[in-house]
Amino acid sequence: MNIEEQAVALYKAYPRKVAKGAAIRAIKSALRKEDFEVLMEAVSAYSEAREGQDRQYTPYPATWFNQERWEDDREEWTPFTPSVSAEEAWTEVRSAIRKYGVMGMTEAREALPESIMDPLEKVGWRNVCDMTEYNSGKLYHQFRSVYERLSSCETKN
Secondary structure, three states: OOHHHHHHHHHHHOOOOOOHHHHHHHHHHHHOOOOHHHHHHHHHHHHHHHOOOOHHHOOOHHHHHHOOHHHOOHHHHOOOOOOOOHHHHHHHHHHHHHHHOOOOHHHHHHHOOHHHHHHHHHHOHHHHHOOOOOOHHHHHHHHHHHHHHHHHHHHHO
């Protein structure tokens, strides 16, 4: 395969198909620095890691190749997912509120794991206890955001 064919093959294997002209130029430049087989293996691994993820967080192929991202730590390619999903944690929070009530934060703190209690305290025990159908979605999204951020920090430390 010539360099043009290799570049097209790498472009086709990359998980995001945008800005083809810039991508092909960047890939050709990368092929002058690295063997085709190395790049294809990296692109295949990256594509697999990005499978099922939101495309908006996948860099354009030109960016990926220009920044030599094939040399990145591959653990960074896979997004962190906590062992207990945010949905499951939220279900545990709601069960604790039903069981202990507004004044039962101390009991809930003893019953819930720290990984769930910390984000709950950041959102506010009272806020969640006073939740209505109108603000339940907003409170859940706040909880999920804090829960995933804190869980991710725990894993990286």
